[in-house]
Amino acid sequence: MTTDKAQLTMEALASLCKRRGFIFQSSEIYGGINGFWDYGPLGVELKRNIKESWWRAMVQNRDDIVGLDSSIIMHPRIWEASGHVKGFTDPMVDCRKCKGRWRADQLPETKCPQGGPHEYTEARLFNLMFETNVGPVKDASTVAYLRPETAQGIFAQFKNVLEVARQKVPFGIAQIGKAFRNEINPRNYTFRSREFEQMELEFFIKPGTDAEWHEYWVAERLKWYQSIGLPEGHLHRYVYPKEELAHYASACVDVMYDFPFGTQELEGIAARGNFDLSRHQEFSGKSMEYFDEETKQKFVPHVVEPSAGVDRIALALLCEAYHEEWVPTAEAAGQPPQPTEPGQPPPQGYEARTVMRFAPRAAPVKVAVFPLMKNKPELVEKARGVFDTLRRRWPAFWDVAGAIGRRYRRQDEIGTPFCITVDFQTLEDTTVTIRDRDTMKQERVAIADLPAKLAATLDAA
Numbered sequence: 001m002t003t004d005k006a007q008l009t010m011e012a013l014a015s016l017c018k019r020r021g022f023i024f025q026s027s028e029i030y031g032g033i034n035g036f037w038d039y040g041p042l043g044v045e046l047k048r049n050i051k052e053s054w055w056r057a058m059v060q061n062r063d064d065i066v067g068l069d070s071s072i073i074m075h076p077r078i079w080e081a082s083g084h085v086k087g088f089t090d091p092m093v094d095c096r097k098c099k100g101r102w103r104a105d106q107l108p109e110t111k112c113p114q115g116g117p118h119e120y121t122e123a124r125l126f127n128l129m130f131e132t133n134v135g136p137v138k139d140a141s142t143v144a145y146l147r148p149e150t151a152q153g154i155f156a157q158f159k160n161v162l163e164v165a166r167q168k169v170p171f172g173i174a175q176i177g178k179a180f181r182n183e184i185n186p187r188n189y190t191f192r193s194r195e196f197e198q199m200e201l202e203f204f205i206k207p208g209t210d211a212e213w214h215e216y217w218v219a220e221r222l223k224w225y226q227s228i229g230l231p232e233g234h235l236h237r238y239v240y241p242k243e244e245l246a247h248y249a250s251a252c253v254d255v256m257y258d259f260p261f262g263t264q265e266l267e268g269i270a271a272r273g274n275f276d277l278s279r280h281q282e283f284s285g286k287s288m289e290y291f292d293e294e295t296k297q298k299f300v301p302h303v304v305e306p307s308a309g310v311d312r313i314a315l316a317l318l319c320e321a322y323h324e325e326w327v328p329t330a331e332a333a334g335q336p337p338q339p340t341e342p343g344q345p346p347p348q349g350y351e352a353r354t355v356m357r358f359a360p361r362a363a364p365v366k367v368a369v370f371p372l373m374k375n376k377p378e379l380v381e382k383a384r385g386v387f388d389t390l391r392r393r394w395p396a397f398w399d400v401a402g403a404i405g406r407r408y409r410r411q412d413e414i415g416t417p418f419c420i421t422v423d424f425q426t427l428e429d430t431t432v433t434i435r436d437r438d439t440m441k442q443e444r445v446a447i448a449d450l451p452a453k454l455a456a457t458l459d460a461a
């Protein structure tokens with residue numbers, strides 16, 4: 001994909017996301033704030049679907065993983081133990097003329113707005129943690145941090161969870177929650193943000209079983225990505241060579257996705273040895289050892305950590321779903337869709353449609369219900385009955401405004417898999433039409449058969 005096309009695609013996507021209420025710039029009425037984003041009515045549903053699907057796969061459908069929801073601000077010693085106070089830094093440089101600031105490895109290609117090339121300072125280390133103070137006094141003794149990852153909350157509660165969860169190693173603790181990093185250079189839309197959500201699993205294992213569990217989790221996680229609609233061909237693994245691994249890690253694989261701006265990380269899966277628990281044992285003075293009933297041995301468990309970003313997955317799903325195409329108008333019905341050529345008007349008998357081809361599991365709205373005409377009370381009443389039944393089971397959308405074709409297009413743009421129309425025939429034989437987003441084909445179905453018909457697609461595993 002060329003840069004121009006990539007640019008166009010991201011711009012078109014960002015425009016749709018704003019127009020249809022997926023993603024807004026945070027604090028837009030004040031000019032925005034760089035690196036922060038708000039999710040609108042559809043974006044919040046998309047993110048919930050991602051998190052629910054992850055939670056189901058990682059916690060609810062398994063016997064060996066339990067959940068946790070730890071606080072965002074924790075004791076500052078946690079971040080000393082984890083290494084974030086000392087080591088969580090990026091080298092950065094400033095331009096003396098325009099005062100711009102960049103990561104030393106990501107210098108801009110553009111000229112200085114003050115004229116000529118940028119005049120860079122020496123690279124300096126910059127800690128990515130957001131600092132705050134706990135309580136009314138602002139001094140060194142009250143400094144605390146917004147967590148830069150959810151993982152440390154899990155390690156810090158390892159012993160408490162172990163005591164109550166009736167689990168034996170190997171077992172895992174999973175957590176979903178906000179994380180904050182004062183990124184020097186937020187970029188690529190929501191991809192690198194300063195506030196984001198993580199879904200992290202710490203899977204505690206016996207020392208010596210690291211390689212097999214690491215391999216297991218890489219395979220599991222790749223399957224999960226496919227289950228929410230990212231095709232195998234757009235997913236890649238980046239296997240860290242030995243020299244790129246942290247000194248305590250024995251393996252790390254990143255799950256990568258082909259974004260329009262390049263192939264980039266969605267998730268890191270690391271075999272971290274017992275580094276984190278050992279450090280908390282050292283810094284807190286509390287034992288993190290586990291007693292193995294079978295072997296009668298004590299050890300500090302090792303861990304495999306699949307760590308994913310909700311916002312990056314949401315962005316990948318949006319990129320994957322976005323399609324523009326030319327489809328036949330009513331007069332040319334029966335003709336196949338044609339590929340869109342950017343910037344060109346559609347040929348005669350065709351019109352442009354933007355369609356978000358979300359997998360049903362990810363789609364924010366699963367089904368829309370329309371009465372054919374809004375000024376026919378008998379149609380509206382019948383359609384409302386269908387809508388009320390379906391909404392109890394799936395997120396549903398009610399729309400009475402405009403021509404039926406326009407209503408279909410509006411649902412295509414937000415990726416609703418099915419649209420149901422109640423028309424005059426419904427009043428005679430209690431059937432409705434059900435229209436498929438991808439094929440645009442319509443089928444007549446008895447109202448009584450609708451839940452089973454929809455469930456076959458919407459509830460498929």
Ligand code: GAP
Nearest residue numbers: 149151191192193196266267268307308309312
């Ligand atoms: N506990 C390990 C850890 O936090 P990481 O690779 O730094 O590892 C894990 O982060 C995931 O969190 C990334 O793969 C990415 O999906 C997400 N993430 C990290 N920084 C992010 C940022 N600035 N904006 C959005 N997502 C981010």
